Amino acid sequence: MAKILMKGNEAIGEGAVRAGCRYFFGYPITPQSELPHYLAKRLPEVGGVYLQSESETGAINMVYGAAGAGARVMTSSSGPGISLMQEGISYLAGAELPCVIVNMIRGGPGLGNIAPAQSDYFQATKGGGHGDYRVIVLAPASVQEIIDLMRVAFDLADRYRNPVMVAGDGILGQMMEPVELGEEEEIQIPPRPWAATGRMGGEKKLINSLYIVPEELEQHNLKLARKYALITEREQRWEEYRLGGAKLVLVAFGTAARICKAVVDRCREEGLAVGLIRPITLWPFPQKAFEPVIEEAERFLVVEMNLGQMVEDVRLTVNGRRPVHFYGRCGGMLPVAADVVREVKKLYGGEGQ
Amino acid sequence: MYEAILIAGFGGQGVLSTGQLLAYAGMLEGKHVSWIPSYGPEMRGGTANCGVTISDSPISSPVVTEPTSLIVMNRPSLEKFEGNVVPGGLILINSSLVDIKATRKDVRVYYIPANELAEELGNARVAGNVILGALLELTRAVSLDAVEKSLREVLPAHRHKLIPLNRQALETGAALVRRPATAQAG
Numbered sequence: 001m002a003k004i005l006m007k008g009n010e011a012i013g014e015g016a017v018r019a020g021c022r023y024f025f026g027y028p029i030t031p032q033s034e035l036p037h038y039l040a041k042r043l044p045e046v047g048g049v050y051l052q053s054e055s056e057t058g059a060i061n062m063v064y065g066a067a068g069a070g071a072r073v074m075t076s077s078s079g080p081g082i083s084l085m086q087e088g089i090s091y092l093a094g095a096e097l098p099c100v101i102v103n104m105i106r107g108g109p110g111l112g113n114i115a116p117a118q119s120d121y122f123q124a125t126k127g128g129g130h131g132d133y134r135v136i137v138l139a140p141a142s143v144q145e146i147i148d149l150m151r152v153a154f155d156l157a158d159r160y161r162n163p164v165m166v167a168g169d170g171i172l173g174q175m176m177e178p179v180e181l182g183e184e185e186e187i188q189i190p191p192r193p194w195a196a197t198g199r200m201g202g203e204k205k206l207i208n209s210l211y212i213v214p215e216e217l218e219q220h221n222l223k224l225a226r227k228y229a230l231i232t233e234r235e236q237r238w239e240e241y242r243l244g245g246a247k248l249v250l251v252a253f254g255t256a257a258r259i260c261k262a263v264v265d266r267c268r269e270e271g272l273a274v275g276l277i278r279p280i281t282l283w284p285f286p287q288k289a290f291e292p293v294i295e296e297a298e299r300f301l302v303v304e305m306n307l308g309q310m311v312e313d314v315r316l317t318v319n320g321r322r323p324v325h326f327y328g329r330c331g332g333m334l335p336v337a338a339d340v341v342r343e344v345k346k347l348y349g350g351e352g353q
Numbered sequence: 354m355y356e357a358i359l360i361a362g363f364g365g366q367g368v369l370s371t372g373q374l375l376a377y378a379g380m381l382e383g384k385h386v387s388w389i390p391s392y393g394p395e396m397r398g399g400t401a402n403c404g405v406t407i408s409d410s411p412i413s414s415p416v417v418t419e420p421t422s423l424i425v426m427n428r429p430s431l432e433k434f435e436g437n438v439v440p441g442g443l444i445l446i447n448s449s450l451v452d453i454k455a456t457r458k459d460v461r462v463y464y465i466p467a468n469e470l471a472e473e474l475g476n477a478r479v480a481g482n483v484i485l486g487a488l489l490e491l492t493r494a495v496s497l498d499a500v501e502k503s504l505r506e507v508l509p510a511h512r513h514k515l516i517p518l519n520r521q522a523l524e525t526g527a528a529l530v531r532r533p534a535t536a537q538a539g
Contacts, residue, residue: 171416259416337416
């Protein structure tokens with residue numbers, strides 16, 4: 001099948017439709033507005049519903065309602081809008097409702113700007129809302145990977161009855177790359193016996209995150225914890241790039257990882273043993289990726305489009321066994337490959353400590 | 354083959370669509386391509402730019418910070434991006450609108466009166482393709498045939514009558530740099 005040239009934001013929309021998503025509720029915000037724009041046209045073509053809500057708070061609660069009724073449903077926004085959704089995301093996690101939330105991250109805090117950033121890593125992976133909960137977070141790095149991961153996102157949401165966040169950035173949303181869409185498959189959405197679709201003489205189905213008796217909430221929390229442990233064990237995803245024999249291992253996700261691939265290529269050309277671990281799941285963090293390389297790796301350099309967020313998870317994983325360094329640009333600025341190469345050379349072989 | 358091309362100018366000059374056309378043509382030739390726009394709070398008359406990467410191997414980073422070729426359609430773009438071009442790279446300047454010269458001595462510079470040439474062809478809006486033709490003649494990033502085929506695929510049928518004019522614009526630019534004396538190679 002021929003490739004087509006597609007924008008990242010549009011690929012999220014097409015990927016969602018092909019994954020069987022038929023409901024989208026959202027409110028426009030740069031740099032992801034092409035996504036609702038695309039779905040406004042595309043969803044009615046497949047018998048779905050696109051609805052622009054009155055606010056992000058409205059959108060996430062519409063997602064709660066649709067998910068509760070058993071639909072494959074999605075919303076999307078960027079930084080400030082995702083902050084507004086946090087209450088709803090906590091409720092979705094508490095009620096164990098499957099859904100997909102897209103955050104095309106822009107510069108913050110506050111209104112910040114509309115330029116690409118990765119400064120919502122903490123919010124995405126550590127629980128942006130209240131309560132003891134986790135959201136599965138996927139971080140694509142190319143337009144093709146967006147298409148592929150949208151299917152994964154909806155499947156994981158269903159498998160674990162949990163919200164899944166797809167975390168990109170403005171660059172990923174705006175850039176165009178060729179994609180292979182493949183044949184459109186007939187999606188069988190797994191049965192949802194728990195969905196609130198009417199009692200029909202059967203048992204009462206209540207979708208709720210309220211457990212007023214502490215003993216009961218503790219049991220619910222422990223049940224969620226067992227689910228999160230299972231996800232952590234089974235669902236870690238990452239890409240390894242030229243890791244063989246790497247003495248210095250770069251760790252980066254999304255757009256920063258693309259830039260780091262160029263850094264690895266340049267370093268390898270100059271004979272420096274540098275490789276890259278690219279986390280694809282930000283939560284669960286791919287701790288398993290580090291064990292095989294930690295013998296040979298002398299140090300790690302984490303590169304992010306923020307002031308140092310994922311670096312904390314790398315340090316927890318490496319647990320003091322090797323030095324973990326950080327290089328970042330923030331405020332919507334991108335790391336420049338030449339600058340990262342300079343940083344690598346400063347660290348490589350133990351200088352510059 | 355690896356070309357990282359930055360195209361910069363005023364919003365409304367077709368900078369972004371020229372880049373898309375180039376990326377599309379690369380894709381049709383089976384190459385790896387990416388297109389990335391500047392997407393600030395831009396508007397018609399403001400500045401706009403896009404980076405296009407065309408490569409025989411997978412593209413590690415789509416971000417064009419050190420272009421191998423630079424097309425400048427207005428003066429602010431020359432001032433902003435001249436310093437970023439890799440040594441030995443290429444700068445194509447639309448001399449119809451840019452009234453200063455490049456200062457770099459370690460790159461190849463061509464001055465192309467793209468707007469005047471486009472007007473001679475009968476439509477000022479093909480200026481972007483005049484300068485694109487020059488770029489393709491000098492870099493061989495993609496063939497003119499692939500660009501023409503891309504136009505056929507991306508333009509709606511009722512615009513196909515414009516394809517011969519666009520082809521002519523590409524060839525005009527290409528011919529100009531084939532005779533460097535007239536293109537004022539610097």
